[in-house]
Amino acid sequence: MHELPLTLTPAQVGERLEVSPAGLRRLAVTYEEVHGPLPRPPGSPSRLWPLPAVEAVEMARVMVAEGEAPSIRRALELLKGEEAGAPLAPLTLSVSDVGGADLTQLRDVVAALALQVHRLSEERAAHVEELAELRALVAQEGRLTRDAVRAALTAQSAAQLAPRAVGWWRRLLSLGTSSK
Structure with a gap:
Protein backbone atom coordinates (compact mmCIF):
# COMPACT_ATOMS: atom_id res chain seq x y z
CA MET A 1 0.00 0.00 0.00
CA PRO A 87 29.88 16.06 -3.88
CA LEU A 88 31.00 19.26 -2.22
CA ALA A 89 32.67 21.75 -4.53
CA PRO A 90 36.41 21.19 -4.41
CA LEU A 91 38.50 23.73 -2.55
CA THR A 92 41.13 25.41 -4.67
CA LEU A 93 44.26 27.22 -3.60
CA SER A 94 46.56 29.19 -5.83
CA VAL A 95 50.31 29.18 -5.36
CA SER A 96 50.14 32.80 -4.18
CA ASP A 97 47.75 31.74 -1.40
CA VAL A 98 50.24 29.18 -0.14
CA GLY A 99 52.92 31.67 0.85
CA GLY A 100 55.80 29.19 0.80
CA ALA A 101 54.12 26.43 2.83
CA ASP A 102 54.48 22.83 1.78
CA LEU A 103 51.67 21.92 -0.67
CA THR A 104 51.49 18.37 0.67
CA GLN A 105 50.83 19.63 4.19
CA LEU A 106 48.16 21.98 2.90
CA ARG A 107 46.52 19.19 0.94
CA ASP A 108 46.42 17.06 4.11
CA VAL A 109 44.91 19.92 6.10
CA VAL A 110 42.29 20.53 3.41
CA ALA A 111 41.42 16.83 3.29
CA ALA A 112 41.07 16.74 7.08
CA LEU A 113 38.86 19.84 6.97
CA ALA A 114 36.70 18.33 4.22
CA LEU A 115 36.23 15.20 6.34
CA GLN A 116 35.32 17.33 9.34
CA VAL A 117 32.81 19.32 7.25
CA HIS A 118 31.25 16.06 6.08
CA ARG A 119 30.95 14.76 9.65
CA LEU A 120 29.47 18.06 10.84
CA SER A 121 26.99 17.98 7.96
CA GLU A 122 25.84 14.50 9.00
CA GLU A 123 25.65 15.62 12.63
CA ARG A 124 23.57 18.67 11.62
CA ALA A 125 21.19 16.47 9.66
CA ALA A 126 20.76 14.25 12.72
CA HIS A 127 20.09 17.30 14.88
CA VAL A 128 17.50 18.58 12.42
CA GLU A 129 15.72 15.21 12.59
CA GLU A 130 15.82 15.34 16.40
CA LEU A 131 14.44 18.87 16.29
CA ALA A 132 11.52 17.77 14.12
CA GLU A 133 10.80 14.90 16.53
CA LEU A 134 11.00 17.25 19.51
CA ARG A 135 8.65 19.74 17.86
CA ALA A 136 6.15 16.96 17.25
CA LEU A 137 6.43 15.88 20.90
CA VAL A 138 6.04 19.45 22.12
CA ALA A 139 2.98 19.90 19.94
CA GLN A 140 1.53 16.64 21.27
CA GLU A 141 2.40 17.55 24.87
CA GLY A 142 0.85 20.98 24.35
CA ARG A 143 -2.40 19.38 23.24
CA LEU A 144 -2.31 16.95 26.16
CA THR A 145 -1.55 19.73 28.62
CA ARG A 146 -4.35 21.94 27.27
CA ASP A 147 -6.81 19.05 27.56
CA ALA A 148 -5.65 18.27 31.12
CA VAL A 149 -5.97 21.92 32.14
CA ARG A 150 -9.44 22.13 30.63
CA ALA A 151 -10.50 18.98 32.48
CA ALA A 152 -9.03 20.25 35.74
CA LEU A 153 -10.70 23.64 35.32
CA THR A 154 -14.01 21.98 34.55
CA ALA A 155 -13.73 19.78 37.65
CA GLN A 156 -12.58 22.72 39.76
CA SER A 157 -15.39 24.93 38.45
CA ALA A 158 -17.96 22.26 39.28
CA ALA A 159 -16.49 21.81 42.76
CA GLN A 160 -16.51 25.56 43.37
CA LEU A 161 -20.00 26.06 42.01
CA ALA A 162 -21.55 23.36 44.16
CA PRO A 163 -20.79 25.04 47.52
CA ARG A 164 -21.85 28.41 46.13
CA ALA A 165 -25.10 26.95 44.93
CA VAL A 166 -25.68 25.32 48.31
CA GLY A 167 -24.83 28.58 50.04
CA TRP A 168 -27.19 30.46 47.78
CA TRP A 169 -30.01 28.02 48.54
CA ARG A 170 -29.29 28.25 52.28
CA ARG A 171 -29.46 32.05 52.17
CA LEU A 172 -32.65 31.89 50.13
CA LEU A 173 -34.21 29.41 52.53
CA SER A 174 -33.07 31.41 55.56
CA LEU A 175 -34.73 34.52 54.14
CA GLY A 176 -37.94 32.57 53.69
CA THR A 177 -37.90 31.25 57.27
CA SER A 178 -36.91 34.54 58.89
CA SER A 179 -39.82 36.41 57.34
CA LYS A 180 -42.37 34.13 59.01
Missing part, protein backbone atom coordinates in the same frame (compact mmCIF):
# COMPACT_ATOMS: atom_id res chain seq x y z
CA HIS A 2 1.42 3.39 -1.03
CA GLU A 3 1.02 6.19 1.49
CA LEU A 4 0.85 9.79 0.37
CA PRO A 5 3.14 12.15 2.25
CA LEU A 6 1.46 14.33 4.83
CA THR A 7 0.54 17.74 3.44
CA LEU A 8 0.00 20.86 5.47
CA THR A 9 -2.08 23.92 4.72
CA PRO A 10 -0.44 27.35 4.48
CA ALA A 11 -1.89 28.26 7.90
CA GLN A 12 -0.34 25.15 9.49
CA VAL A 13 3.03 25.81 7.85
CA GLY A 14 2.95 29.49 8.83
CA GLU A 15 2.28 28.52 12.44
CA ARG A 16 4.98 25.84 12.43
CA LEU A 17 7.58 28.16 10.88
CA GLU A 18 6.32 31.18 12.81
CA VAL A 19 6.08 33.37 9.71
CA SER A 20 3.41 35.70 8.39
CA PRO A 21 1.31 34.76 5.35
CA ALA A 22 3.40 37.13 3.22
CA GLY A 23 6.63 35.62 4.53
CA LEU A 24 5.30 32.13 3.78
CA ARG A 25 4.45 33.16 0.21
CA ARG A 26 8.03 34.42 -0.25
CA LEU A 27 9.39 31.14 1.13
CA ALA A 28 7.07 29.21 -1.21
CA VAL A 29 8.31 31.13 -4.24
CA THR A 30 11.93 30.49 -3.26
CA TYR A 31 11.22 26.81 -2.59
CA GLU A 32 9.47 26.43 -5.95
CA GLU A 33 12.37 28.08 -7.80
CA VAL A 34 14.74 25.44 -6.39
CA HIS A 35 12.54 22.32 -6.12
CA GLY A 36 9.66 22.91 -8.53
CA PRO A 37 6.03 23.78 -7.86
CA LEU A 38 4.24 22.88 -4.67
CA PRO A 39 0.91 21.10 -5.18
CA ARG A 40 -2.26 23.17 -5.32
CA PRO A 41 -5.79 21.93 -4.76
CA PRO A 42 -7.93 22.06 -7.92
CA GLY A 43 -9.45 25.50 -8.37
CA SER A 44 -7.51 27.01 -5.45
CA PRO A 45 -4.66 29.51 -5.59
CA SER A 46 -3.22 28.34 -2.25
CA ARG A 47 -0.40 25.85 -2.04
CA LEU A 48 -0.29 22.62 -0.09
CA TRP A 49 2.98 21.85 1.63
CA PRO A 50 4.25 18.26 1.68
CA LEU A 51 6.02 17.55 4.97
CA PRO A 52 9.44 17.05 3.26
CA ALA A 53 9.11 20.56 1.76
CA VAL A 54 8.36 22.06 5.18
CA GLU A 55 11.30 20.21 6.71
CA ALA A 56 13.60 21.43 3.89
CA VAL A 57 12.58 25.03 4.55
CA GLU A 58 13.11 24.51 8.30
CA MET A 59 16.60 23.11 7.67
CA ALA A 60 17.37 25.96 5.27
CA ARG A 61 16.36 28.53 7.89
CA VAL A 62 18.61 26.81 10.45
CA MET A 63 21.50 26.85 7.98
CA VAL A 64 21.06 30.59 7.38
CA ALA A 65 20.75 31.28 11.12
CA GLU A 66 23.94 29.32 11.82
CA GLY A 67 25.84 31.01 8.99
CA GLU A 68 26.12 27.88 6.87
CA ALA A 69 24.40 29.57 3.93
CA PRO A 70 23.95 33.22 2.95
CA SER A 71 20.31 32.86 1.96
CA ILE A 72 17.34 30.51 2.08
CA ARG A 73 17.70 29.93 -1.67
CA ARG A 74 21.35 28.90 -1.33
CA ALA A 75 20.57 26.69 1.65
CA LEU A 76 17.79 24.95 -0.30
CA GLU A 77 20.19 24.45 -3.21
CA LEU A 78 22.79 22.95 -0.87
CA LEU A 79 20.20 20.66 0.68
CA LYS A 80 19.01 19.60 -2.77
CA GLY A 81 22.60 18.81 -3.71
CA GLU A 82 23.02 16.72 -0.54
CA GLU A 83 19.84 14.80 -1.36
CA ALA A 84 21.16 14.02 -4.81
CA GLY A 85 24.49 12.94 -3.35
CA ALA A 86 26.35 15.71 -5.12
